[in-house]
Amino acid sequence: MNCEDPGFEANHDHDHCMESALSTAKELCRERKQRLTPVRELVLKLIWENHQPMGAYELLPALAAAGFNSAPPTIYRALEFLQEQGLVHRIASLNAFIGCPHPENPHRSGFLICSGCQRAVELDTAPVHKALSESASELGFQIAHETVEVVGLCADCQNQEAVDA
Amino acid sequence: MNCEDPGFEANHDHDHCMESALSTAKELCRERKQRLTPVRELVLKLIWENHQPMGAYELLPALAAAGFNSAPPTIYRALEFLQEQGLVHRIASLNAFIGCPHPENPHRSGFLICSGCQRAVELDTAPVHKALSESASELGFQIAHETVEVVGLCADCQNQEAVDA
DNA sequence: ATTGCCATGTTATACTATAACAAACCTAAT
DNA sequence: ATTAGGTTTGTTATAGTATAACATGGCAAT
Ligand SMILES: [Zn+2]
Ligand SMILES: [Zn+2]
Ligand SMILES: [Zn+2]
Ligand SMILES: [Zn+2]
Numbered sequence: 001m002n003c004e005d006p007g008f009e010a011n012h013d014h015d016h017c018m019e020s021a022l023s024t025a026k027e028l029c030r031e032r033k034q035r036l037t038p039v040r041e042l043v044l045k046l047i048w049e050n051h052q053p054m055g056a057y058e059l060l061p062a063l064a065a066a067g068f069n070s071a072p073p074t075i076y077r078a079l080e081f082l083q084e085q086g087l088v089h090r091i092a093s094l095n096a097f098i099g100c101p102h103p104e105n106p107h108r109s110g111f112l113i114c115s116g117c118q119r120a121v122e123l124d125t126a127p128v129h130k131a132l133s134e135s136a137s138e139l140g141f142q143i144a145h146e147t148v149e150v151v152g153l154c155a156d157c158q159n160q161e162a163v164d165a
Numbered sequence: 166m167n168c169e170d171p172g173f174e175a176n177h178d179h180d181h182c183m184e185s186a187l188s189t190a191k192e193l194c195r196e197r198k199q200r201l202t203p204v205r206e207l208v209l210k211l212i213w214e215n216h217q218p219m220g221a222y223e224l225l226p227a228l229a230a231a232g233f234n235s236a237p238p239t240i241y242r243a244l245e246f247l248q249e250q251g252l253v254h255r256i257a258s259l260n261a262f263i264g265c266p267h268p269e270n271p272h273r274s275g276f277l278i279c280s281g282c283q284r285a286v287e288l289d290t291a292p293v294h295k296a297l298s299e300s301a302s303e304l305g306f307q308i309a310h311e312t313v314e315v316v317g318l319c320a321d322c323q324n325q326e327a328v329d330a
Numbered sequence: 331a332t333t334g335c336c337a338t339g340t341t342a343t344a345c346t347a348t349a350a351c352a353a354a355c356c357t358a359a360t
Numbered sequence: 361a362t363t364a365g366g367t368t369t370g371t372t373a374t375a376g377t378a379t380a381a382c383a384t385g386g387c388a389a390t
Binding site for chain 1: 367368369370371372377
């Protein structure tokens with residue numbers, strides 16, 4: 001698999017993920033006449049490299065190592081830009097950020113987060129959105145944004161638990 | 166309506182909400198042999214009084230006014246206890262806490278949050294959970310906990326917007 | 331009364347995020 | 361090329377959220 005086909009499979013080509021995500025990002029920003037500056041690109045790269053949700057402050061050392069200013073505003077500005085472009089999502093329950101595998105079409109995001117291996121994969125939120133919008137419309141509530149973050153164990157980590165037990 | 170029938174209706178009996186929530190809490194803690202100490206009860210009362218999601222630090226002044234220590238650990242300990250007992254929920258996307266209208270049977274929580282009036286109501290999460298668990302089981306993912314927080318406009322605030330426009 | 335557990339007080343610190351203003355840098359007219 | 365205007369980055373400071381660690385006090389079972 002690659003990162004365009006979300007899942008928890010461990011054995012996939014990380015490098016391909018990252019390169020693909022970066023080249024897609026460059027193309028999108030070019031189309032949209034947005035500037036994927038060096039620091040923004042580096043932050044995106046770092047997020048994809050780690051391939052799991054990353055806190056803002058976890059990214060700072062690598063920024064410093066690359067010669068950029070590593071005060072908090074630097075990283076938060078980059079993250080803000082990347083979020084606006086749909087290149088990364090924020091996971092509220094983790095105070096962390098993760099790369100989006102489908103930035104070309106903006107969408108509602110939702111995540112499955114494994115508490116065993118810390119990996120997170122983006123969900124297809126269509127079914128859950130349908131359920132939510134039905135509940136909301138019963139109350140006359142107009143949805144603007146959804147936070148859907150599910151914590152649990154991925155298949156690998158369930159197996160691991162069984163082995164350990 | 167009262168708070169056992171969640172909704173965004175403005176004209177309901179706040180005092181009844183609060184008293185009902187507090188007496189339910191007392192009874193539950195007695196049944197469970199848990200101690201609803203003065204500071205814990207006060208925190209619960211403050212949360213219900215405000216009747217909207219409250220940040221931990223917003224509650225501290227009232228604690229100080231009541232003669233309690235008002236250092237952060239005090240409030241976070243009380244909140245932790247109240248969460249364990251299902252008496253309050255944390256809303257991750259707001260870093261805030263709100264009283265649960267149905268603490269007698271522990272449940273998955275989900276919220277509709279109005280960005281106009283800051284009120285939040287608990288959702289019936291059964292339909293959402295059904296959708297989520299189908300998506301999760303396709304990936305062999307075992308759900309432990311769900312964060313479902315929907316931001317938007319309640320009916321009142323939609324009307325208000327229409328008037329203002 | 332003694333012991334042990336739970337709850338609270340207290341101080342300090344970690345972690346997360348933004349405000350505010352200055353400097354550098356594009357970019358696109360002139 | 362010059363200049364003016366907007367955007368990006370640097371820099372310092374601070375706001376906002378949450379927990380660690382250890383001391384003290386209250387309560388209950390023996
Ligand atoms: Zn996405
Ligand atoms: Zn896992
Ligand atoms: Zn609840
Ligand atoms: Zn409203």
